[in-house]
Amino acid sequence: MSFKMQTNVSSRENNHNPPHSTMMTIREKEEYISNFNFPFCDESTKYEKVAKIGQGTFGEVFKARDKSNPKKFVAMKKVLMENEKEGFPITALREIRILQLLKHENVVNLIEICRTKASQANRYRSTFYLVFDFCEHDLAGLLSNVNVKFSLGEIKKVMQQLLNGLYYIHSNKILHRDMKAANVLITKNGVLKLADFGLARAFSSSKNGQPNRFTNRVVTLWYRPPELLLGERNYGPPVDLWGAGCIMAEMWTRSPIMQGNSEHQQLTLISQLCGSINPQVWPGVENLELYKKMDLPPSQKRKVRERLKPYLKDPYAIDLLDKLLVLDPNKRADSDTALNHDFFWTDPMPCELGNMLANHTQSMFEFLAPPRRGTQMRHHSLPRPTTSTVQDSGYQDRVF
Numbered sequence: 001m002s003f004k005m006q007t008n009v010s011s012r013e014n015n016h017n018p019p020h021s022t023m024m025t026i027r028e029k030e031e032y033i034s035n036f037n038f039p040f041c042d043e044s045t046k047y048e049k050v051a052k053i054g055q056g057t058f059g060e061v062f063k064a065r066d067k068s069n070p071k072k073f074v075a076m077k078k079v080l081m082e083n084e085k086e087g088f089p090i091t092a093l094r095e096i097r098i099l100q101l102l103k104h105e106n107v108v109n110l111i112e113i114c115r116t117k118a119s120q121a122n123r124y125r126s127t128f129y130l131v132f133d134f135c136e137h138d139l140a141g142l143l144s145n146v147n148v149k150f151s152l153g154e155i156k157k158v159m160q161q162l163l164n165g166l167y168y169i170h171s172n173k174i175l176h177r178d179m180k181a182a183n184v185l186i187t188k189n190g191v192l193k194l195a196d197f198g199l200a201r202a203f204s205s206s207k208n209g210q211p212n213r214f215t216n217r218v219v220t221l222w223y224r225p226p227e228l229l230l231g232e233r234n235y236g237p238p239v240d241l242w243g244a245g246c247i248m249a250e251m252w253t254r255s256p257i258m259q260g261n262s263e264h265q266q267l268t269l270i271s272q273l274c275g276s277i278n279p280q281v282w283p284g285v286e287n288l289e290l291y292k293k294m295d296l297p298p299s300q301k302r303k304v305r306e307r308l309k310p311y312l313k314d315p316y317a318i319d320l321l322d323k324l325l326v327l328d329p330n331k332r333a334d335s336d337t338a339l340n341h342d343f344f345w346t347d348p349m350p351c352e353l354g355n356m357l358a359n360h361t362q363s364m365f366e367f368l369a370p371p372r373r374g375t376q377m378r379h380h381s382l383p384r385p386t387t388s389t390v391q392d393s394g395y396q397d398r399v400f
């Protein structure tokens with residue numbers, strides 16, 4: 001991918017030399033801008049929008065067809081410029097830089113950056129799009145569709161690919177910081193891609209003994225790990241593994257397992273599932289900024305296994321989940337350990353998703369799906385199984 005912000009206005013690649021800026025009239029400037037030829041940033045007219053498939057915090061996402069290759073579909077994510085006084089948003093630049101670095105089967109592929117032509121109609125301001133290979137589904141969309149049933153082998157394949165993606169990005173010193181089902185894409189052939197690097201950042205172990213001071217206002221609340229909720233700023237890859245654990249449980253429960261509506265309530269839900277947060281189970285937690293300020297439930301027993309047993313019949317699945325949803329980030333399984341877990345190496349082995357997905361010819365995205373059940377869920381209970389379907393080698397897929 002070649003994308004460079006072309007700031008050198010007298011570039012030879014543009015066939016015209018700009019008049020000296022101090023001598024330009026407004027009209028001349030406008031004409032200059034609309035005729036400017038960005039050599040590394042094609043016009044978005046090479047794609048034809050087909051449908052809107054996402055409405056994120058940072059802009060809209062469209063499915064589009066490549067006009068030069070009508071069989072090829074892309075996803076175009078609009079860069080939101082409305083609040084920008086200083087030109088191209090730094091957050092989008094960060095996302096682009098990270099996506100340019102990451103090239104892996106299980107990470108969404110950024111093809112290029114496109115722009116609309118500046119004209120009078122858009123007040124001489126281009127709109128920019130991040131253009132990705134199109135993926136037919138996102139995991140939130142799939143999970144919200146009761147007709148989509150994952151066998152145990154298929155769940156293993158989803159989790160194995162997700163952890164492979166995390167292993168790769170963490171090896172490249174990138175934290176995702178927004179793990180959730182809607183940010184996990186799946187192609188019609190069953191290939192999983194981590195997506196939405198809008199909150200991602202590079203990390204390195206703290207320099208000369210100085211702890212990192214990253215922002216802890218990241219990760220969607222329901223998937224946010226306890227260390228971030230308690231104000232930790234010197235965090236690392238375990239923040240993404242907590243999200244992986246939440247997503248893993250959701251493969252069976254079909255809706256997010258801890259749906260707090262405030263940071264305090266999220267921590268309460270976590271304590272009710274994973275046990276009380278204290279220095280016995282998590283040495284050093286007492287030094288976190290919010291530990292003493294938050295009034296958290298004392299003497300809660302850890303109930304991960306007990307509470308998830310009605311959903312996850314497989315003992316290896318429960319065991320892996322128990323190792324991911326660990327309060328102390330230093331003791332939480334990393335992606336390498338998780339990938340070596342017996343869950344992935346016992347029968348039924350991970351199994352391709354392509355055949356199952358072939359039964360579903362309609363794309364499934366969170367944006368297009370009805371709101372998932374459970375937003376009104378009672379605070380300290382997991383969603384209750386309502387129907388049970390399909391016996392698959394002793395495994396029950398429960399639908400909500």
Ligand SMILES: Nc1ncnc2c1ncn2[C@@H]1O[C@H](COP(=O)(O)OP(=O)(O)OP(=O)(O)O)[C@@H](O)[C@H]1O
Binds near residue numbers: 055059074
């Ligand atoms: N390459 C793609 N193929 C298909 N759909 C995609 C693709 N990229 C994004 N989407 C869809 O668009 C949605 C929003 O995209 P993304 O998460 O990157 O944007 P966002 O604005 O950061 O979203 P949010 O703030 O809601 O997390 C995704 O959840 C997914 O449904």
Ligand SMILES: [Mg+2]
Binds near residue numbers: 056183
């Ligand atoms: Mg997103």
